[in-house]
Amino acid sequence: MQELKALCMSDRDANNKPTMQVMTNIIIEEKNGRYSAKGQCAKCGGNMFKFMSKVDAEKMK
Ligand SMILES: [Zn+2]
Numbered sequence: 001m002q003e004l005k006a007l008c009m010s011d012r013d014a015n016n017k018p019t020m021q022v023m024t025n026i027i028i029e030e031k032n033g034r035y036s037a038k039g040q041c042a043k044c045g046g047n048m049f050k051f052m053s054k055v056d057a058e059k060m061k
Contacts, residue, residue, distance in 0.1 A: 006050040
């Protein structure tokens, strides 16, 4: 499985902006032809969510 990164709303940088973190326990979901990934932040364990293209979603399988 490929590594996936997403913005974590809990891990913020010095400018208080969400930072990109590695997503773990990834679940790919398809709804009405739209793909998304749900998982947890490898750093803080918080929930993460990311919209995926179909191509990217297929790669994660
Ligand atoms: Zn985090």
